[in-house]
Amino acid sequence: MPDAARAALRDVMAHERPVSNGCMKDVLLFAAARGYYAHPADWIPTFRGDNRFPAIYQPMVNWLAENGHIPFFEGVALTEGNFDGYSARTRCAAFRNLLRADRSAAYDLLLSVGARKNAQVRFELLSQIDAGGGFAGIYPTDVPVLQKFLNDPSKKVRGLVERKLESTWGLDTREAHAKAIAHHFTIGENGDLFIAPEFPEANLIQHCWSTDLDALARVLGVSSMELVSNVSLEDFKGNVFKLFPRTGDIEARKVLAKRLVTAGLECPASLIGVIAPEDWKKALRKTFKSELPSTVFDFLGDKAGTLDISMVRQIRHYSDLKSSVLEELNSGTLPINHTYDSLRILALVADKEAANAVMREAIDAGIAENNPRLAMLKFNLSL
Template sequence: MRLLALAGQFLSTAVTTEPSAALRVLPDIPALALPTVPETLRPLVRRILATKKQGKVKTDLLYFLAARGWTSHPADWMPEADDEDAPDVYAKWRDWAAIAASNSAARRQTDDRLTAENWDDFWPAARKVALIELRRREPSAARAVLEARLAGENADVRWRLLSLLAERLSDDDLTFLEAIAANDRAPRVKALATSLLARLGRGSAAGEDTAELAGFFAVKTMGLLRRARVVQAEPLKTPAQSLRRKALFDGADFASFADALGLAPQELIAAWDWNADRAADAALVDLIMATGTDAQVTQAADAVNERDAPGLIISLAERLAPGERARHAEAALNTRDIRFELVQLIAGTAARLRDPLSATTGKALLAALQRDDAKPSDHTEELHALGLIVSREGARGALERLTGAGLLHGDPRLDMLRLNAALDDKGAKP
C-alpha cells in the first residue's frame, strides 16, 4: 500500500502527460453587440430551449430575444458555424465555432469596413453581416464588392450573398444582375438573379409559355352600373392541365403574366377573383413574392387580407415590413378565427400585440383551458405562440387571466409568457 501511494504521488507530481497532438489556443468567445439575458432569467431560457426541441421554436426564441435587445448566454446555447437560421447578432459566435472546428490556428479577425481587398480578412458569418450593413448604408459599394468577389464562392454562398441585394434593390443593380442571370454556372443562382430582375420590371418578355398561362384565365366584366373587370380561372378538366398550369406559373414572372392578360400588374391584383381557385391563388401569390415589386407585395397582402385568406398572408410576410406584418396579424386575429400559431407566422417574432386574449381565438382558448376534461399538455403550442406575439404589458395581463382561469403560476406552458413579461424591452420597436 505504501508503494502504491508513493507511485501515485510520483505520477501526479513528477510525470507530465504529453498531448497526442499540438494544442491549439482558441480565442476567447467574443462579446456580442447585445447583452446576454439577465442571470435571473437564464433558467427560464434554458427550460424553453430544453423543452422545445423543434428547430423553428428555438429560432423563434432567439429572434424574440434579439428583437427585445438580448442574446442567450453561451453556456445555454451556441450556434454552429453553418447555422444560417441564427440571428445576425450571433455572427461572431458562428465564426468562433468555425475557428474551433478548423484544423488551423485562428486566422482572420477584423473590424474594418468590408471591401473587395479585405474580403478574406472576414470569417463568413461576419462577412455576411458586414455586407448587409454596407448594403443598407451604401448600396452601390456593396454591389461593387459582390461584383469583385462573388465568383470566388461556391454556389450556396453565392446564392445567399446575392439574395442580400433585395435590400435597397434599384436600377443601378441591373447590369450586375443581368450578368449573373446570363453567366452564372449554378441554375439556382441564375434563377435568383432572374427573379430580382423581374422585381425591377426587367422580366422576360411575354412569350409562348406566358401566353399559354394566360389562356388558363379569363378577364371578364362584371356589374351593370360599375363595370369592373374580374380575372377568373378557367375550370381545369384533367390533372395534366393542373400540372401544366403549375409548371407555367413556376417559369413566369408577374409583370409578363399581367401583360399577357392585357392588364397592368396593379390591375391584375385588384381584379383577381380570390378564393375561387385556391391553387391559382397560391400560385399567383408565390409569383408576386418571387418577382413582384415591394409595392405589389403590399397591395397583394392588403387584397388577400380583405378576402379572408390569412394563409396567403403568411406566404407574403417575409417581404413585408415588420409594422405591416403586425398590422395584418392583428387584423386577421380580430376579424377571423385563426390560431395564435398562424398569427405568429404572419407577425414574426417582433410583434407587440396588446391583448390577443380578448379576440375570439383568445376567448376560445380560455374556455378550453377551463373545461373539466382539460389536460396539462393541452394547447402548449398556442400558449407558446401567444408569448411570442404579445407585448410585455400584454404578457403580464395574459398571465393574470390565464392563472385566473386555473393554470398554475409554474405551468411550463406559460414559460414564454413569463419570459416576455419579465424581460426589459430594449429592442427596437417595429
C-alpha cells in the same frame, strides 16, 4: 437583458431543451421585439444546428467561426474569404442557404470562387441550384449561370448542368412561363379577369413559380394593377394565391391586400407589410382562427408581445388553455409538443398585463406555479 430576464430565458431553454437554432428563433424574435437580445453567456447559435436564428446574431456567428471558437457550419455566412474553411457537406448547406437568402450573391460566388476550384467542388455547388421545395427543376434566373458551365472541362459537371437545363423544357425566361399559362386568363370587355378552372398542365406549379404577375400582365397586354383590381377573389386560391402577390408594383400589392382584408380572406405573408393601417387589426383577427401555432406571432412581427387580454382571448389556442392544464393534471405528464402548448403560444403574443392574466388563469385551473410550462409567460413578464 436584465438579470431576471436572463434567468427566465435560461428556464425557457431548460424546459424546451432546444437542439437546433430554429427552436429558439421565435423566443429570440420575441425578445428583440421588446428591445432585448440574448447575452452570449446564456445563448449563442449552436454549430450543431441550422441557420435559423435571427439575423442580428449573424455577425456573432461569423466572428466565432472565423476566430476559431466554433467550427464552420451552415449558419456561418459563406463568403469568398471563408470559402475554404468549410467541410464539403457544410459548404454545400451554406451555399444552399445563400441561394435562398440572396440568389444573385450566390451566383457571383459560384462564378468567381467556385469556378476556380476543382471539378468536385464545382459539381457540389452546382448540385445545390434548384427550386428547393417549390418544384423539381430550376428557375429562369438559374439558366444563364448554368449555361456558363456547359463547356466545363469535367464531363461530370457538364452532364449535371445539361440535366438541370433540360428540366426547363426550353422555357428559360419569366415571359416564356407566363405565355405557357396565359391562355387560362381572359380579359372581359369591362376589364374583368376570368380564370379557367384549375389548370390541367402537369407542370402548372413550375410555370407559376417561374414567372411573376408583371410578366403575365405584359403577355396579356394589361398592367399588374388591372389584374389585381379585377381578379375575382373566389379564384384567389392555389396557384393564383402564390402568383398574384409576386409583383414589383407596390401600389398593386397594396390594392390586392386591401381587397383581401376587406373580403375577410387570408392575406399572404408577403403582403402583410403593405396592409393599410386602418385594415391591420382586421387582418390580424383573421389570423386568430388559425390552428398553426405561429400564425399570429408571424403576422405581428416586431409587434409581438403587444396584444391585450381581450385580443388574446379571441385566439383559438386560448380555448385550449384550461383543458390542457386539466389534461396534464389527469395524465401526470407534460405536453410532448411544446410548439403547440397554448401557454407558450399566448406568451409570445401577449402584452405583460395579458401574460399575467393568462398565467393567473392557468394557476387557477390547477397548474403549479413552478410548472415549466409557465416559463415562457414568466419570460414575457421579465422583459
